[in-house]
Amino acid sequence: MSDEWLNLDETYIMPTYNRLPLAIERAEQNYLYDTHGKAYLDLFTGLAVNVLGHGHPRVKQALEAQGNTYLHISNYFVAPPAVQLAKRLIEATMPGKVFFANSGAEATEAAVKLVHKWRNAQDEEKNGIVVLSNSFHGRTLGTIRLTRQPGIYQDFPAVDMPVYETPAEDTASLARILEDEQPAAVLMEPVLGSGGIVPLSQTFMEQASALCKSHNVLFIMDEIQTGMGRTGELFAYQHTNVTPDIVLFAKGVGGGLPLGGLIAGNQVKDKFQPGDHGTTFGPSPLSAALGNAVLDALFEDGVLSSSRERAEKLQNGLQSLTKAYPSVVDGVRGLGMMLGMKLKLAPEKVKELRARILDRGILIDVTQQTILRFLPPLTLENAEIEHLLTVLEEELAALAGGLSDE
Structure with a gap:
């Protein structure tokens, strides 16, 4: 049956993704089950969406309760689930207001328009946005200019907006751009996700924030992948002393349903009229209700605090494998439940490794061709971590042995 679904997918759906050879029938807790009934430990989590795994009681309860009330009413009317979620996000971050959208790309598009509205209200002339090398901020025609990966932005039509690029951790380069080019905003991911799971240092983020303040430039944190507890705090910037002007969120906030948006600080909270x-769906009341359920689980049920301990266990285990197999592993980096293991292998060898791990019932993503990307649910259990580490050790040992025989 799985082959039939794969064939139908190839026939009727445009090939914008390189599919893994799996057709998923159901999901439960931290596992996906294919159409043959085989279970897979899910370390994809829908690319950082399913922070509570699958079928979490809080989410199921909210799904039923809101589903029995209404699904859509239009944003011309007040939707209590959305108001409640916005209030809780503000209280957990900074004073301001929330704009809701459907996705991360829409959140970024909204931020670009908000920067434009703010810029037009300023006396001094500013234009453009600074981004970091190898960053990822979306695939729409507006956000694609902000994404710094040639394989993604290719030669699509360009939106007429200056975009300036600077390397991560290069404060001097950022200062020169702010001084010479007079941009209106700086946008950065606190952990470069698609760019290889590269956390920014606290020092760089705080220096960047200070530079923005001194030049009267908006400081925007793209927390679309890092948000909703993935790094051990609700948002990754909260590991620092930074207070952004705008925070972008999506992925995990909707409990598995499409939801995104931005938190606008006091300087920009009233610029949209x-x-x-x-x-149209900004936000879906159902998505907002699930967003409240996610916050309930993170804070009231202690999922956020317990995930920090599991994340430390996972990271320590991956670091041990790095030391044990230096001929294969080039290092581990990341923050919380967002980790990358860089391999000293050719891309085709990494694909073969992922396929073997998949055969053993574990789903792991690959980014930048040679980095295993771990985005587990925050509900990951100790026994599941130990199983993952055992499988990885066996596979890495086999690879190391093969390299020594060559």
Whole structure:
């Protein structure tokens, strides 16, 4: 049956993704089950979406309760689930207001328009946005200019907006751009996700924030992948002393349903007026209800605090494998439940390794061709961590042995 679904997928759906050879029938807790009934430990989590795994009681309860109330009413009316979620996000981050959208790309598009509205209200002339090398901020025509990966932005039509690029951790380069080019905003991911799971240092983030303040430039944190507890705090910037002007969120916030948006700090919270921006499903009341359920689980049920201990166990285990197999592993980096293991292997060898791990019932993503990307649910159990480390050790040992025979 799995082959039939794969063939139908190839026939009727445009090939914008390199599929893994799996057709998923159901999901439960931290596992996906294919159409043959085989279980897979899910370390993809829908690319950082399913922070509570699958079928979490809080999410199921909210799904039923809101589903029995209403699914959509239009944003011309007040939806209590959305108001409640916005209030809780503000209280957990910084004073301001929330704009809801459907996805991370939409959140970024909204931020670009908000920067434009803020810029037009300033006396001094500023234009453009600074981004970090190898960053990822979306695939739409607006956000694609902000994404710094040639394989993604290719030669699609360009939106007429200056974009300046600077390497991560290069404070001097950022200072020169702010001084010479007079941009309106700086946008950065606290952990470069698609760019290889590269955490920014606290020092760099705080220096960047200070530079933005001194040049009257908006400081924007893209927390679309790092948010909702993935790094051990609700948002990754909260590991630092930084207070951004805008925070982008999506992925994990909707409990598995599409939801995104931004938190606008006091400097920009009132720059959007009726007619300036909008979206039909912004937000879906059902997605907002699930967002509240996610926050309930993270804070009231202690999932966020317990995930920090599991993340430390996972990271320590991966670091041990790095030391044990230096001929294969080039290092481990990341933050919380967002980790990358860089391999000293050719890309085709990494694909073969992932396929073997998949055969053994574990789903792991690959980014930048040679980095195993671990995005487990925050509900990952100790026994599941130990199983993962055992499988990885056996596979890495086999690879190391093969290299020594060559």
